[in-house]
Amino acid sequence: GAVVSQHPSWVICKSGTSVKIECRSLDFQATTMFWYRQFPKQSLMLMATSNEGSKATYEQGVEKDKFLINHASLTLSTLTVTSAHPEDSSFYICSADDISYEQYFGPGTRLTVT
Amino acid sequence: QKEVEQNSGPLSVPEGAIASLNCTYSDRVSQSFFWYRQYSGKSPELIMSIYSNGDKEDGRFTAQLNKASQYVSLLIRDSQPSDSATYLCAVNKKRGGATNKLIFGTGTLLAVQP
Numbered sequence: 001g002a003v004v005s006q007h008p009s010w011v012i013c014k015s016g017t018s019v020k021i022e023c024r025s026l027d028f029q030a031t032t033m034f035w036y037r038q039f040p041k042q043s044l045m046l047m048a049t050s051n052e053g054s055k056a057t058y059e060q061g062v063e064k065d066k067f068l069i070n071h072a073s074l075t076l077s078t079l080t081v082t083s084a085h086p087e088d089s090s091f092y093i094c095s096a097d098d099i100s101y102e103q104y105f106g107p108g109t110r111l112t113v114t
Numbered sequence: 115q116k117e118v119e120q121n122s123g124p125l126s127v128p129e130g131a132i133a134s135l136n137c138t139y140s141d142r143v144s145q146s147f148f149w150y151r152q153y154s155g156k157s158p159e160l161i162m163s164i165y166s167n168g169d170k171e172d173g174r175f176t177a178q179l180n181k182a183s184q185y186v187s188l189l190i191r192d193s194q195p196s197d198s199a200t201y202l203c204a205v206n207k208k209r210g211g212a213t214n215k216l217i218f219g220t221g222t223l224l225a226v227q228p
Contacts, residue, residue, distance in 0.1 A: 032214055043202070043220045044158070093157045101206075101214050102148070108157040 002028045002098045006106035013084055013113055021079045021109045023094030029074035030096035034103065035067070038091045050077050084113045115140050118205050120219035128227050133190040135222050137203030140184070146206035147179055148216065149188045153199045161201075162188065193226045200224070 003026040013019050023033060032051050036044045048069050050056040056069035068080040077096075081088055093108040119138050127133045135149075146165055150158035162177040164170045164186070170177045176189040186205075190197055200221040206214060 034215075044218050046215065049215060091157075097214050101146070102160060102163055103204075103214070103216055104160060105150075105157040 002026075002096070002102075002104040004030075004094065004096050004104050004106040006094055006109050008109060009107060010110040011112070013111070015085055015113055016083055018080055018082045019084055019111060021081075021092055021094075021111075023077045023079070023096070023106050025075045025096045025098075025104075028096075028098045030077075030098070031074075031101070032097045033071060033077040034095045035069060035077075035079050036093045036095065038093060038108075044093065047079075081111065084111070086113045089113045116219075117141060117217045118203055118219040120201075120203050120222045122220060123223040124225045125222055126225045126227060127193050129193060129195060131193050133193045133197065133224055133226070135188040135190075135201050135203075135224065137186045137188075137219055138184055139186070139203075139205045139217075141205070141207060142181075142184065144184075144205045144207050147177070147186045148204040148206070149175075149177060149186075150202040150204060150218075151197075151199045152202055152221065158202055190224075193224075195226045195228050198224055198226045 005024045007022045035047045047062045048056045048058045050069050050071040052071050052074050058064045071077040089112050095103045095105045149162045152158045164177040164179045174191045178187045200223050202221045203219040204216040
């Protein structure tokens, strides 16, 4: 299957700082990339959908000014959590569509805000 | 009614048995159906995709789709302790297109007893 990478795999930051997470499709060009958040023992929650070169589409209730998404190329999307607070601590996972529109997930980034 | 429903489990089966995981969806226009496996603390991994009524087999896994009953299932033959994980059912209303969004069930926890 297609391979999606994320960096970093985990990050600890102080409250009020910003954190950038990268998502790359390594062996394919992704039509669309998706960002999810998952709290412990809960299911995946879609945050936003992004297509290369266009603005991201955010799900209801997700603050677009807090979670900045940039999709600069067909293989790279970034999520920046701005002014992070402890309640933003979560497991952030990206996914990407391959040419057959099947979604493959990255390994995830565990964010802890102290 | 949830759009995608799964029994949360846990579903406990002995090693070597067949594990049967079920999923129902509410929207009849759904076109694409996926099973993901998620180990604790890890991101989801695509196991199977199915688009047409009937069975689709891949190794020890068989996906079954019945659009008339709005029902998807996953059978795991010769279950192994390493199959112990949460299995997520995901449904897509439209294959491809501008927003290829997956709708996830809450997952079924499978425990294979040695």
